[in-house]
Amino acid sequence: MSEFKNATIVKAANVYYGGQVTSRTVHLENGTKVTLGIMLPGVYEFGTDGPEIMEILSGDLKVLLPGAEVWQEIKGAETFHVPGNSKFALEVFGVTDYICSYPEL
Amino acid sequence: MSEFKNATIVKAANVYYGGQVTSRTVHLENGTKVTLGIMLPGVYEFGTDGPEIMEILSGDLKVLLPGAEVWQEIKGAETFHVPGNSKFALEVFGVTDYICSYPEL
Numbered sequence: 684m685s686e687f688k689n690a691t692i693v694k695a696a697n698v699y700y701g702g703q704v705t706s707r708t709v710h711l712e713n714g715t716k717v718t719l720g721i722m723l724p725g726v727y728e729f730g731t732d733g734p735e736i737m738e739i740l741s742g743d744l745k746v747l748l749p750g751a752e753v754w755q756e757i758k759g760a761e762t763f764h765v766p767g768n769s770k771f772a773l774e775v776f777g778v779t780d781y782i783c784s785y786p787e788l
Numbered sequence: 789m790s791e792f793k794n795a796t797i798v799k800a801a802n803v804y805y806g807g808q809v810t811s812r813t814v815h816l817e818n819g820t821k822v823t824l825g826i827m828l829p830g831v832y833e834f835g836t837d838g839p840e841i842m843e844i845l846s847g848d849l850k851v852l853l854p855g856a857e858v859w860q861e862i863k864g865a866e867t868f869h870v871p872g873n874s875k876f877a878l879e880v881f882g883v884t885d886y887i888c889s890y891p892e893l
Contacts, residue, residue, distance in 0.1 A: 684799075685800065686798050687799065688796045689796075690796065692792045692797055692824065693790065694790055694824065695846070696826055696885045705826045707797075709797055721803075721810045741800075778807035778810075
């Protein structure tokens with residue numbers, strides 16, 4: 684599925700790290716929320732409230748998940764899960780296009 | 789209206805200028821299309837097919853419209869119209885959040 688249908692899209696972008704990471708919030712038909720975002724090269728840390736599912740559509744990055752000692756390399760399309768109430772780090776090497784889902788919100 | 793409702797959003801981003809300009813395509817309930825985008829600082833030139841309406845939600849930039857000799861300064865929210873089959877130039881100084889509408893598509 685390359686599109687979300689019957690969605691509500693918040694016009695204003697979410698802007699982090701001076702615009703190096705930006706996203707749009709989309710409310711889906713089933714009541715859940717996703718954000719569609721772009722990360723440009725840089726090093727970032729994000730915190731979660733509830734669990735998050737990060738679907739990388741395209742990109743070149745490494746992620747350090749909470750509790751992990753090894754950075755996971757991602758080139759291209761891949762998905763990783765982040766526990767709730769945690770922090771994770773990202774090192775982004777190339778333009779990275781992602782969808783973040785919040786299954787419990 | 790701060791949201792688009794009953795819309796279809798294409799998952800994959802549109803990426804220009806190495807990611808300095810990115811957008812998402814949204815198909816609205818009325819059959820028209822918009823793109824919601826972010827421009828980071830830089831100098832850009834874009835071409836149009838049909839006419840475009842650029843609604844700047846927030847930003848700091850200058851625009852040179854086709855046929856104009858003077859750059860128009862934009863700080864904050866403002867809208868400008870670009871004729872079809874033309875080129876326009878932008879100089880962006882701060883993170884710029886925009887909605888581009890294509891009224892004839």
